[in-house]
Amino acid sequence: MSSERERTYHHGDLRRAILTAALDVIATEGPAALSLRDLARRAGVSHAAPAHHFKDRTGLLTAVAAEGYALFADALAGAPDLRERGVAYVRFAATHPAHFQVMFQPDLHRADDPDLLAARARATEALRSGVADLPPAGRGEDDRLAGVAAWSLAHGFATLLLTGNLADAMAGRDPEEAFRSLAALVFAPESGGGG
Amino acid sequence: MSSERERTYHHGDLRRAILTAALDVIATEGPAALSLRDLARRAGVSHAAPAHHFKDRTGLLTAVAAEGYALFADALAGAPDLRERGVAYVRFAATHPAHFQVMFQPDLHRADDPDLLAARARATEALRSGVADLPPAGRGEDDRLAGVAAWSLAHGFATLLLTGNLADAMAGRDPEEAFRSLAALVFAPESGGGG
DNA sequence: CACGCGAACTTGTCAATGACTAGATGCCGG
DNA sequence: CCGGCATCTAGTCATTGACAAGTTCGCGTG
Secondary structure, eight states: OTTOTTOSSSOSSHHHHHHHHHHHHHHHHOGGGOOHHHHHHHHTSOTTHHHHHHSSHHHHHHHHHHHHHHHHHHHHHTOSSHHHHHHHHHHHHHHOHHHHHHHTOTTTSOTTOHHHHHHHHHHHHHHHHHHTTSOOOSSHHHHHHHHHHHHHHHHHHHHHHHTTTTHHHHTTOOHHHHHHHHHHHHHOTTTTSOO | OOSOTTOSSSOSSHHHHHHHHHHHHHHHHOGGGOOHHHHHHHHTSOTTHHHHHHSSHHHHHHHHHHHHHHHHHHHHHTOSSHHHHHHHHHHHHHHOHHHHHHHTOTTTSOTTOHHHHHHHHHHHHHHHHHHTTSOOOSSHHHHHHHHHHHHHHHHHHHHHHHTTTTHHHHTTOOHHHHHHHHHHHHHOTTTTOOO
């Protein structure tokens, strides 16, 4: 009774309800299993209601991606140094698997959406500013490469984690902690390995 | 004989024709755009013909993933050392984007398919044997982490490349060559940086 | 060479879905 | 009190995946 269902004609917060339901489906069954009509059913509205908020299926996924990039930017901004930013990267993927999947599958969303672009720009900025912490490599070309390397490491780890490819390698270990030691191993092998 | 279309009642090599068409669609429009009926149309057969070879949509994607892992294992096996195996990893992703995408999207295929499991086991073996080349880190735990690190680096780079996220960072550069220098930078920063 | 068995393919059908249109409802500002 | 307009409903259509039943034909067997 906490949430009298058939409130009135209007749902109240259908957009959020659809988004939340979509995230649930994507996280458990993957983006392919997403159906607008199913989401409408879950929200207790008619089959055409979602279209008003998201235009079409791609529109919904675009909204998911945009929200994902916004949350991603916040998560990255909170990290103090490069390594913790990598940890935040992995944590975000583990905590928001649905967002992460849609964000990095360009064929699912409209990459030219203004909201998405803005959020993505924020996330990119948070990522770039972290690379500045890297030990200076002398040449600017190496700096760029080192940035791509850091990004690749975090992104690869996160992706493999979400696809279940690290299940046996991790074996009940905390992924974040594993990535922390891994990053230490890779980026400062001679510095004593300390924090 | 090689091209007379309406040969007879039988297509001749429908399975391969459907697979090839599927790879084309996936590579250009993504897995979501895949339609069995469209593939049947391209091959000039009836809409139910593909089902005989692949059972259903998931079956087709499972076959794609299985073929992908087989090709992947071959590609990895040809590389002499760990770094070149990483380069082969990236090259495979760039050369077989459709295979790669389906292989690493568990929600698209049946992960318990025998053919897929066998091919994947081969690929995993090729990957593991490469990790043995790593500079001994002393503890076995570090060895495992180093293996995951190498895999993450290659996989992250490949994934970011395929999703277009390295477009500006690479800027017309050869991805394989970029990864080679990147790997040198990361895994042997003190060894002179040569190549 | 006749034959029939089974694989490869076709035709027909059904439920589900995405997308679109037109109409109903009720909140909110004037 | 009232009218505009965002929100939601109801109805419809083309497309798709999946399934069932029938057709064609390659091929091994006797």
